[in-house]
Amino acid sequence: MLKVICWGSRGSIPVNGPQFARHGGSTTCLELRPQRSGDDTPPRIIIDCGTGLASLGHQGEAPCREALVLQTHVHWDHIQGFPFFGPLFDGGARFELWSVDREHRSLQDVLGDQMKGPCFPVRLADLPADLSFGRLSPAGRREVGEVQIRWAEMCHPSGSTAFRVDYRSVSAVFS
Secondary structure, eight states: OEEEEEEEOBSSSOOOSGGGTTTOSOBSEEEEEEOOSSTTOOOEEEEOOSTHHHHHHHOSSSOOOEEEEEESOOOHHHHTTGGGOGGGGOTTOEEEEEEEOBTTBOHHHHHHHHTSTTTOSSOGGGOSSEEEEEEEOSSEEEEETTEEEEEEEEOSTTOEEEEEEEETTEEEEEO
């Protein structure tokens, strides 16, 4: 089984109010949790770092201390939750972040730029969590244990990546 949790699905800006209670007011962030008992359960997969990522980081039932992050693109509404993701401030947490470069800039460069003064008080390089960045080609396929991830570029200003995640007999696509 592959559990899909939507932490954010809004457009360009987060919103608040009772009219947004059903679908939420946070910007894009999805979590895919491969379900299996035992110690060899595949890691969580997070798609996009919108403001919904902050809520994912504050959840209490199963704290997120390790995940693979797939970034579709780096428009502000898809990365603005990253600096507020609590597990980044945990020295025992570990995250891999995969993305296609955008306009000759890596995801690490873009996140580093948003997290420097005067815009943010903590630099990307000063986060205690173990972060590793992987650059993806515009189309490809990788396996992480039993999880198979495929991606392809979509038509969007400055580019965007669609991801397909296959786990056992279940597939999820985010485009």
